[in-house]
Amino acid sequence: MNFTDYLFFPVFAAVIIVYFVVPQKKRWIVLLAASIVFFLTWSLEMFPFALFAAFVAWIAARKIEKRYEALNAYTKKQKKAVTKKQTDLTQETKKKCRHILWIAAAVILFMLIYSKIQYVMADIPVLSGIVALLSDLYCTVSRFFEKIPILSYFASDTAAQEGGQFSFLVPLGISYYTLSLVGYLADVYWRKERAERNFGKLLLYALYFPKILEGPIAKHRNIAQQLNEGGNFDYTRLCHGLQRMLWGYFKKLVIADRISLLVTEVYGNYTEYFGTVLFVATVAGAVQLYCDFSGCMDIALGISEVFGIELEENFRRPFFSESAAEFWRRWHITMGVWFKDYIYMPLAVSPKLIRAAGTVKKRAGKRAGKNFMTIVPLAVVWFLTGLWHGTGMNYIVWGIYWGALIILSSVLEPELKKLTKLLHINTESSGYRRFRCIRTFLLFCVSRVITIPGNLHATAEIFRRILFHFSPWEFFDGTLYTIGLDRPDFLLALLTLFILYLVGKKQEQGIAIRQKVDSLFLVWRWLIYLAAIFAVLIFGIYGAGYDASAFVYMNY
Amino acid sequence: MEEKIMELLSEEYPDIDFAASDSLVDDGILDSLTITGIIATLSMEFGIVIPYEEIIEENFNSIAGLARMVEKLQ
Structure with missing residues (x-):
């Protein structure tokens, strides 16, 4: 069950x-x-x-x-x-x-x-x-x-x-x-x-x-x-718990399971597709994983809320992150906290490592000592995080990839600051911040290409096809409606993603959606509930025997 | 002790205003990278070993908390 x-x-x-x-x-x-x-x-x-x-x-x-x-x-x-x-x-x-x-x-x-x-x-x-x-x-x-x-x-x-x-x-x-x-x-x-x-x-x-x-x-x-x-x-808590569960089912059954039809088809037969389709499937795969995993978390937290037990949040709208480090503070938060509290911190504060950092500092300077303290524990943590996700070489590469990104962004921070100053980039402008969000999302997509295909040979082939066999006309010639999803399903997926984006954006602005719904007139409130219930029942993806597909992260 | 720690950390982390808050960790001013950096700096400067049990928000939320911890461990 x-x-x-x-x-x-x-x-x-x-x-x-x-x-x-x-x-x-x-x-x-x-x-x-x-x-x-x-x-x-x-x-x-x-x-x-x-x-x-x-x-x-x-x-x-x-x-x-x-x-x-x-x-x-x-x-x-x-x-x-x-x-x-x-x-x-x-x-x-x-x-x-x-x-x-x-x-x-x-x-x-x-x-x-x-x-x-x-x-x-x-x-x-x-x-x-x-x-x-x-x-x-x-x-x-x-x-x-x-x-x-x-x-x-x-x-x-x-x-x-x-x-x-x-x-x-x-x-x-x-x-x-x-x-x-x-x-x-x-x-x-x-x-x-x-x-x-x-x-x-x-x-x-x-x-x-x-x-x-x-x-x-x-x-x-x-x-x-x-x-x-x-x-x-508590009646309010019961309602809030059930609302949260409903939102989780919407994310899982309507969005994630719908998109997974496209992702499974393309990644299962990647040699038959070229750049555009593979790119769309990769982006869709990233969103699918988020909706699947965070949907399960919404259901779990909603269930627990009904009993009056508050569980810790595991996601905080990760696709609004501006850097790799921020992304991992918003994605699978409790796993990050576990690795931080029980691996990173004990290692980073161990007298042996501090003594070694002291030696590096004496021999190579203050910055080298500081970098040593940053690099060693982070490298260990990301290697282990990769192993936690799987033991194949692709997971080890995945861990090294994220570790390298986070270590480099920390170690090279002074140089990056100088560069943005040199290029007269206004780092506070909304355009630059949006660029950083898209860049972080694409970095996440790259990490998905490392793990989804299951082996590094396939990963390399998919990258090659995306980069060198990109056919932009496939965006417009109807090809996208022939790979797992037909036109209405594809457009429905886009619409639900737009709803997801709007909700996320409001929450980023500090607006509590549930309180907004609470404050609505009874009729409007129930219209929203019923619309959500029917959306899940009608637009949810159910397989044979009305079994939804299993949650992705259940296998860890 | 407080002045010495303030001087030391301000030199190490010029971008952080350590006097700005009494809840440096809770307010998100200090992240885990900075905390480990502070531990290394204090350990090397005062020749102390900071056990993991001491790494609690209460000790890192303010310069006064850090000073109390260092004095206890010396």
């Missing part, structure tokens, strides 16, 4: 009713039960692994906290100033806590890492044995669940279909809950929050169903209290 399954809506309605009927203190149990059912209907085989990951995080965080508590109790007893014994004990405690953190994080991340590199491992003779062993384990777990009548109802028939062959592809939300749990553990280790005492509550944090498909990667300390205390029923 995902947010676009027809079964989701009655289940969601039932959860809302039960959630607000039970006493407030017990509401977290309703959410936990709903989250478990949601998870089981999607990936029964992965549930024990998810449970195990949460259990490891729970135990490890409690152990870390107990050690710190023991240290604090000892420190309080000491009346004198800091003694050597006390310093040694502090170091020892930190070291032991660090070991617990590393072991627990390694166990939790193992699933994530393994799901990413299994194919790489399978090609290496020594490692293929490990793959086979884990495959057997996976199949045993799958078969065990299939034998239990109640659970077999939920079981996906993956293992059976494959005839016992290993098919542990990418389980539901694996990145999202593993990264969330590792972040939680690190925060307990750095004493930025207290360990959760109740395992059920930590499990709810890990599996909370609105965020399990594609995030956002919420921090434990930002949502735990809301989840545990339970929200009160």
Whole structure:
């Protein structure tokens, strides 16, 4: 079950009713039960692994906290100033806590890492044995669940279909809950929050169903209290939540899934198309990914809002960004924050790196030292971000591409400022700012060409065709209406994109659309709601059996 | 301490007015690149190690917060 399954809506309605009927203190149990059912209907085989990951995080965080508590109790007893014994004990405690953190994080991340590199491992003779062993384990777990009548109802028939062959592809939300749990553990280790005492509550944090498909990667300390205390029923919040969900469905079903017909057709047969069509499909692919991913986030945040739980925003109109760095502060925000808080910052402030920067500064000057501090952690972060998206060479190139753009724009900032001054460019003018937005969007499109085709050979061929076989007349001769979308569908896609642009522009100007809608006369307000509902029902793209296509980022 | 840190950072980051706000991080005046630069500068200048636990908004929101942190770690 995902947010676009027809079964989701009655289940969601039932959860809302039960959630607000039970006493407030017990509401977290309703959410936990709903989250478990949601998870089981999607990936029964992965549930024990998810449970195990949460259990490891729970135990490890409690152990870390107990050690710190023991240290604090000892420190309080000491009346004198800091003694050597006390310093040694502090170091020892930190070291032991660090070991617990590393072991627990390694166990939790193992699933994530393994799901990413299994194919790489399978090609290496020594490692293929490990793959086979884990495959057997996976199949045993799958078969065990299939034998239990109640659970077999939920079981996906993956293992059976494959005839016992290993098919542990990418389980539901694996990145999202593993990264969330590792972040939680690190925060307990750095004493930025207290360990959760109740395992059920930590499990709810890990599996909370609105965020399990594609995030956002919420921090434990930002949502735990809301989840545990339970929200009160609020009619306005209910309406706002449902409105946001509707907007998400509009983006996903009407825009993204419509455009994907064109993108899939062109990229699936790229050797049959030339520059113009490939260029249009690339731009469309960029917009499709945005509408798909941010649409899912609108639905997730809307669902959560209904329960009175505020999740973090994952998108802030990224196509209005004026630079690559700004783009990544607006696109997949919670992933960026995770990498910043748990990879970039710890690395950038590590004494070893600072000492190395000091040496560079002494030998090559102040600017070189500063650049060293910028380049090293950013390079590591972008390499890992590339690997997070996939293990193929195209994803590594993708990571290097974004890393290089962001590093160069930071390192060369003084020169770029001089250049704009030399060329008498008014950097505050609306024309220049618009140019920067378009440039950033095109840089994003380039990154899509690196990843969409699946291999670098195809990427190179697509670039070659766009640059050297560009046929502008194809814009006007009707060619564009023959590739996945007919003329009415193509024009409808353009119209919906224009609506998306207008909404984004208003929001950029600080206008809250939902409050505007709230302030409208009842009849007008309901006309808008009904128009949106009918737009989704009539213009949404549904496949066989009325199944919408899966969300793109669900596979991470 | 505050004057020394102000002098040091103003020299390092001439475009930033560190006295302008008491919520430099919350107001978005300091981004993560600048924060890591400040950490490097303070670590090298005062010979201190700034543990990750100390990298919280409260310590970086103002020069006074930075001075308190450096004094504590010295």
